[in-house]
Amino acid sequence: MTSKKTAHPHETDALTLNGVEFTHRDIHTVVDLFYSRVQTDPLLSVPFMSVHDWPDHVKRLTHFWWIRFGGTPYMMSQYNPVEKHFFAGFNSELLAHWLKLFHATLKEKLSEDQYEIWALATLRMGHALAAKNEMYKQEYERATEARSGGESSDTNSRKSYNC
Numbered sequence: 493m494t495s496k497k498t499a500h501p502h503e504t505d506a507l508t509l510n511g512v513e514f515t516h517r518d519i520h521t522v523v524d525l526f527y528s529r530v531q532t533d534p535l536l537s538v539p540f541m542s543v544h545d546w547p548d549h550v551k552r553l554t555h556f557w558w559i560r561f562g563g564t565p566y567m568m569s570q571y572n573p574v575e576k577h578f579f580a581g582f583n584s585e586l587l588a589h590w591l592k593l594f595h596a597t598l599k600e601k602l603s604e605d606q607y608e609i610w611a612l613a614t615l616r617m618g619h620a621l622a623a624k625n626e627m628y629k630q631e632y633e634r635a636t637e638a639r640s641g642g643e644s645s646d647t648n649s650r651k652s653y654n655c
């Protein structure tokens with residue numbers, strides 16, 4: 493039986509984002525080098541201890557950026573960044589450091605045009621992630637408080653929701 497899944501792109505297959513071309517190899521090269529640096533980075537290696545299969549992480553993140561930039565999906569992959577980042581301890585200090593390391597990697601491996609467009613994409617996503625992380629945190633804290641409040645002060649914990 494043959495699979496109908498879209499074939500994995502060749503290294504030289506390319507997409508164009510705002511007039512700037514990226515090959516699949518460009519994306520993979522950046523992602524691979526960035527995460528090899530993350531693994532030895534004093535600050536970022538800590539939240540990334542949750543990653544046990546680095547080759548798989550690199551594959552998933554290469555695919556993430558490929559489709560994010562308009563490429564055709566070629567693997568079954570669902571992303572849930574807000575929840576994952578929240579539980580990884582995402583905060584503004586880690587984000588600033590992530591961006592610095594990512595941008596340095598882009599600068600080293602890509603052309604100036606490619607650098608600019610990808611760096612801008614990460615800045616926008618970084619802002620969006622920070623905002624969503626804050627909302628997730630507030631909801632999480634509310635839910636935790638409601639649970640512990642209900643358990644400790646009143647067995648009929650619904651009361652607190654109904655007022």
Ligand code: HEM
Binds near residue numbers: 556580588
């Ligand atoms: C603009 C900045 C960032 C972008 C675009 C980004 C993007 C992503 C994406 C798409 C994933 C995959 C999510 C999934 O599998 O559902 C991921 C995973 C992850 N990110 Fe980020 N990230 C950023 C910053 C950070 C920062 C600052 C941290 C530090 C806490 C971080 C820690 C992680 C970890 C630990 C995972 C792996 C979670 C796991 O699979 O166990 N990321 N990131």
